[in-house]
Amino acid sequence: MGKLRIALVAVAAIALIIxxxxxxxxxxxxxxxxxxxxxxxxxxNIVMGYTGQVNLGQIFFVGLGAYVTxxxxxxxxxxxxxxxxxxxSAGVVGxxxxxxxxxxxxxxxxxxxxxxxxxxxxxxxxxxxxxGGSQGISARFSDAPEWSGLYTDQWQFYIVLLVTAAAFLxxxxxxxxxxxxxxxxxxxxxxVAASMGVSPYRTKVLAxxxxxxxGGASGFLYLAAVQYTSxxxxxxxxxxxxxxxxxxxxxxxxAGSLIGGAYYVFVPQLTNAxxxxxxxxxxxxxxxxxxxxxxxxxxxxxxxxxxxGRRWTARSTSENxxxxxxxxxxxxxxxxxxxENTERHNRS
Amino acid sequence: xxxxxxxxxxxxxxxxxSVAALSLSGCTxxxxxxxxxxxASPGITDTSITLGVTTPLxxxxxxxxxxxxxxxxxxxxxxxxAGGVKFGDGKTRTxxxxxxxxxxxxxxSLSNFQQMxxxxxxxxxxxxxxxxxxxxxxxxxxxxVPQVLVMTGDPLFSxxxxxxxxxxxxxxxxxxGAAFGKLLTESAGQxxxxxxxxNDDYGKGYVSGFKDAIQGAANITVVGEQxxxxxxxxxxxxxxxxxxSGADVFFNAMSVTPLTIAALQKAQQIGWKxxxxxxxxxSSPTAILEPGGASAYPGIYSxxxxxxxxxxxxxxxxxxxxxxxxxxxxxxxxxxxxxxHCMWSYMVGATLEQAFKSMAEPTRDxxxxxxxxxxxxxxxxxxxxxxxxxxxxxxxxxxxVIVQKYNxxxxxxxxxxx
Numbered sequence: 156m157g158k159l160r161i162a163l164v165a166v167a168a169i170a171l172i173i174x175x176x177x178x179x180x181x182x183x184x185x186x187x188x189x190x191x192x193x194x195x196x197x198x199x200n201i202v203m204g205y206t207g208q209v210n211l212g213q214i215f216f217v218g219l220g221a222y223v224t225x226x227x228x229x230x231x232x233x234x235x236x237x238x239x240x241x242x243x244s245a246g247v248v249g250x251x252x253x254x255x256x257x258x259x260x261x262x263x264x265x266x267x268x269x270x271x272x273x274x275x276x277x278x279x280x281x282x283x284x285x286x287g288g289s290q291g292i293s294a295r296f297s298d299a300p301e302w303s304g305l306y307t308d309q310w311q312f313y314i315v316l317l318v319t320a321a322a323f324l325x326x327x328x329x330x331x332x333x334x335x336x337x338x339x340x341x342x343x344x345x346x347v348a349a350s351m352g353v354s355p356y357r358t359k360v361l362a363x364x365x366x367x368x369x370g371g372a373s374g375f376l377y378l379a380a381v382q383y384t385s386x387x388x389x390x391x392x393x394x395x396x397x398x399x400x401x402x403x404x405x406x407x408x409x410a411g412s413l414i415g416g417a418y419y420v421f422v423p424q425l426t427n428a429x430x431x432x433x434x435x436x437x438x439x440x441x442x443x444x445x446x447x448x449x450x451x452x453x454x455x456x457x458x459x460x461x462x463x464g465r466r467w468t469a470r471s472t473s474e475n476x477x478x479x480x481x482x483x484x485x486x487x488x489x490x491x492x493x494x495e496n497t498e499r500h501n502r503s
Numbered sequence: 504x505x506x507x508x509x510x511x512x513x514x515x516x517x518x519x520x521s522v523a524a525l526s527l528s529g530c531t532x533x534x535x536x537x538x539x540x541x542x543a544s545p546g547i548t549d550t551s552i553t554l555g556v557t558t559p560l561x562x563x564x565x566x567x568x569x570x571x572x573x574x575x576x577x578x579x580x581x582x583x584x585a586g587g588v589k590f591g592d593g594k595t596r597t598x599x600x601x602x603x604x605x606x607x608x609x610x611x612s613l614s615n616f617q618q619m620x621x622x623x624x625x626x627x628x629x630x631x632x633x634x635x636x637x638x639x640x641x642x643x644x645x646x647x648v649p650q651v652l653v654m655t656g657d658p659l660f661s662x663x664x665x666x667x668x669x670x671x672x673x674x675x676x677x678x679x680g681a682a683f684g685k686l687l688t689e690s691a692g693q694x695x696x697x698x699x700x701x702n703d704d705y706g707k708g709y710v711s712g713f714k715d716a717i718q719g720a721a722n723i724t725v726v727g728e729q730x731x732x733x734x735x736x737x738x739x740x741x742x743x744x745x746x747x748s749g750a751d752v753f754f755n756a757m758s759v760t761p762l763t764i765a766a767l768q769k770a771q772q773i774g775w776k777x778x779x780x781x782x783x784x785x786s787s788p789t790a791i792l793e794p795g796g797a798s799a800y801p802g803i804y805s806x807x808x809x810x811x812x813x814x815x816x817x818x819x820x821x822x823x824x825x826x827x828x829x830x831x832x833x834x835x836x837x838x839x840x841x842x843x844h845c846m847w848s849y850m851v852g853a854t855l856e857q858a859f860k861s862m863a864e865p866t867r868d869x870x871x872x873x874x875x876x877x878x879x880x881x882x883x884x885x886x887x888x889x890x891x892x893x894x895x896x897x898x899x900x901x902x903x904v905i906v907q908k909y910n911x912x913x914x915x916x917x918x919x920x921x
Contacts, residue, residue: 179621180617180621181617181618181620181621184617185614188610277732277733280732280734281732283703288704289703289704289705289733290634290637290657290659290704291609291633291634291638293637293640295641307645377610380613381609381610381613381638382642383609383613383634383637383640383641385609385633385634386634387607387634387635388609392562420614423604423606423614424618426604427604427615431560431602431603431604432602432604434560434561434606435561
């Protein structure tokens with residue numbers, strides 16, 4: 156690890172810690188929501204971007220986490236316990252679903268995951284003792300306490316920052332290590348994975364379970380940010396929204412998940428400012444534009460710019476000996492340019 | 504490995520960043536909720552006031568949602584064109600409506616509310632939806648921003664202890680059930696009632712209002728009671744059971760359009776022809792009663808408090824003519840309103856204007872006090888016999904509804920049952 160990188164990380168960390176104190180309330184509130192959805196998109200990225208399993212039910216785990224959090228808070232549980240319960244319950248449900256669904260594989264897993272939010276909405280309406288029925292349930296645990304001297308939006312920012320940073324660090328380490336490589340092999344070719352001693356079934360179940368746990372964590376954060384949840388929270392449309400956010404941010408990229416979360420939150424605000432009567436239309440236009448221009452997601456923007464720049468310099472100095480050109484592509488340089496190495500697409 | 508930087512440089516960067524950050528953090532933010540120096544609340548100046556509407560403008564509920572913006576925009580568009588509203592403090596102000604799309608997503612409505620605060624909106628109003636309004640109710644209370652005359656039948660918004668900065672506009676579910684129950688008890692003759700209700704707060708609200716109204720009435724007996732889930736695709740089994748009870752009145756608290764049509768058809772098929780009660784949102788003559796073959800029944804009753812522009816009876820009504828013209832000119836809504844929310848939102852405009860007129864100071868506190876003090880206001884488009892009354896705790900601004908009977912084309916006021 157270069158010292159420069161440590162310094163950069165330190166600067167970024169200090170900036171994040173100071174930011175809420177100087178930013179206006181609305182900016183903090185927006186950042187808080189970005190954190191909430193970045194964690195959900197991160198989970199989706201683990202199972203879809205890295206492991207290649209279609210998951211259309213991520214919002215169900217977000218909703219489950221949110222309901223467990225609301226229930227726990229209203230029962231007066233310790234907040235750490237609430238957080239653990241939100242993650243664990245989502246993880247257990249995810250594991251049970253994955254045990255069955257991963258065996259099916261292919262598109263069947265997509266079908267099973269579609270069913271989750273479709274079952275979830277009426278379930279949330281019926282179990283009104285726990286969920287408050289169709290009127291939803293409020294739970295306030297994220298108001299700034301007196302002693303902190305902070306505004307509520309600042310306090311919420313720190314809660315979300317803590318959980319989001321931890322989730323991203325853990326996910327980054329996961330995909331860099333042997334599990335990350337196993338995910339990649341399973342995604343590319345299950346037969347090859349099996350021949351290398353990596354069980355595709357177990358790997359898929361693992362990825363799915365981790366995605367669910369992150370969904371649950373995101374649900375906890377959702378309640379920290381919104382302080383209310385209702386059956387609308389886990390409607391199927393939002394799941395597709397998360398999926399689009401992941402693709403736009405960058406599938407198979409940790410940084411892309413953060414960008415995806417920002418997209419999910421930012422674009423509705425932007426389209427609202429343009430004209431509230433045409434939000435869906437302008438969101439669709441933005442989605443198409445990004446996918447046409449950057450099919451690998453917004454995270455690939457620096458890479459595309461670099462590539463264009465290189466092509467341009469190569470053309471302008473075309474008198475140079477041609478053996479220079481291949482030297483610009485090989486692996487060592489790519490690794491040097493992307494020290495994070497959490498990117499799936501590091502072959503460009 | 505690449506060459507290493509000297510540690511001194513690293514420390515320098517960190518130190519610089521810390522210094523910059525600390526000096527920045529010295530700039531504290533303005534305390535929220537403070538407008539100009541004159542003690543006025545945010546969103547109100549000497550010449551204008553800004554109101555915000557967060558409502559579904561896209562997605563499945565966009566139809567009624569668009570109406571909630573169109574009505575109030577039309578009302579104040581015309582008022583502004585005539586010069587503005589003369590407020591209680593003697594100043595004349597124009598009213599600006601800012602709309603925000605929440606797509607019926609609670610998370611987005613909270614985000615919209617936060618944006619309203621950042622956009623200096625004086626009050627949130629007229630937005631449609633129970634979950635979406637609930638999502639920012641707590642935030643509105645803690646920031647002391649009025650969230651008033653919202654379109655939800657949820658009684659929570661009209662509970663003053665729980666919701667000091669809120670007020671619902673449309674009648675709560677109980678009001679509708681009670682109106683029909685009252686009509687029934689006043690009728691001569693014995694009636695046997697069968698009840699079918701949706702198994703959630705919607706259905707329960709209707710049934711509890713109805714039962715409270717018929718309590719102790721000697722001529723009414725409830726002979727059968729069934730429920731169904733909002734996700735059910737058929738209620739045939741419940742209908743067959745209720746038909747066997749021999750009831751002559753059928754109280755059907757159902758919010759699902761296709762299910763209501765199917766129920767109207769099924770009961771005819773099995774030869775059960777009672778009088779029906781249907782909630783206001785599932786009693787549309789063209790969309791539900793005609794396809795359901797409702798003329799076969801002795802009577803279909805529903806409730807309303809707004810004049811229906813579609814109805815021939817009101818085609819020449821001056822309120823309706825004015826409303827349609829303004830909706831076209833200022834509300835960006837050129838068609839005949841397909842949803843009653845357009846009319847309701849227009850009435851919200853009239854109610855707000857009334858509150859502004861008696862608001863002594865340009866503050867949110869003064870606005871809430873003034874808004875909670877309206878009684879007997881006959882807003883344009885209201886049916887005779889209904890009025891705005893904001894003075895009763897636990898009741899929304901409109902709690903009086905008129906029972907109406909289907910006459911084969913549209914609805915007419917039902918003076919008595921039968």
